[in-house]
Amino acid sequence: MASVEKPPTVKAFSWRDHGARVLQFQYEVYERNFAGFRVTPAFLNDYERQLRQALRNPFEGLWVLEEEGVVVGFVWAAVMTTLVDERLGYIKNLYVAPHVRGRGYGRRLLATAEDWMRALGCPRAALDVTADNAAALALYAGAGFTIVRHRMEKDLRISEEGNRL
Numbered sequence: 001m002a003s004v005e006k007p008p009t010v011k012a013f014s015w016r017d018h019g020a021r022v023l024q025f026q027y028e029v030y031e032r033n034f035a036g037f038r039v040t041p042a043f044l045n046d047y048e049r050q051l052r053q054a055l056r057n058p059f060e061g062l063w064v065l066e067e068e069g070v071v072v073g074f075v076w077a078a079v080m081t082t083l084v085d086e087r088l089g090y091i092k093n094l095y096v097a098p099h100v101r102g103r104g105y106g107r108r109l110l111a112t113a114e115d116w117m118r119a120l121g122c123p124r125a126a127l128d129v130t131a132d133n134a135a136a137l138a139l140y141a142g143a144g145f146t147i148v149r150h151r152m153e154k155d156l157r158i159s160e161e162g163n164r165l
């Protein structure tokens, strides 16, 4: 009998069903986006603690995308209060597994988070993205995000010869 393909579905994140896989995603998310950073067991423990806390917070929203019963994507959003925003939607984490990229799953996860933020009364959404992450930049630009601020960094270390690195 021919197998029937199930359409990919977005589901609420549960620690029990999706936690281990979402933790694995963080190797690429963090090592790709923070030059020189290495994901360690201690980092993953912290990340797990934050995920579990987020699950108890109504102002944090977490979803996975499943394809054929396998978790292939993840998005984590939050509603934040800042000095200038009473309610700002913020995308904390977005990931799509390499073998299913380019199928619109990133766009779909982002739209899920945006719908939730809008329903919670956020007039705007924001996120941080690494300057050389072309795929993410293109996804966000295509979804209507624009650059409103540049974050600049400088290497402060000095080499043994006394030169700036």
Ligand SMILES: CC(C)(COP(=O)(O)OP(=O)(O)OC[C@H]1O[C@@H](n2cnc3c(N)ncnc32)[C@H](O)[C@@H]1OP(=O)(O)O)[C@@H](O)C(=O)NCCC(=O)NCCS
Pocket: 028, 029, 032, 033, 093, 094, 095, 096, 097, 100, 101, 102, 103, 104, 105, 106, 107, 108, 128, 129, 130, 133, 134, 135, 136, 138, 139, 140, 142
């Ligand atoms: C960024 C990421 C989430 C994109 O997921 P994806 O499912 O491949 O993205 P989509 O298929 O939904 O693409 C949506 C749009 O993004 C753009 N895009 C996606 N991948 C791209 C690439 N490699 N190069 C250029 N544009 C790209 C395209 O404009 C695309 O629209 P189109 O299909 O109409 O051309 C995925 O590459 C990823 O998980 N990267 C590693 C983790 C990461 O860096 N996350 C972002 C942290 S800020």
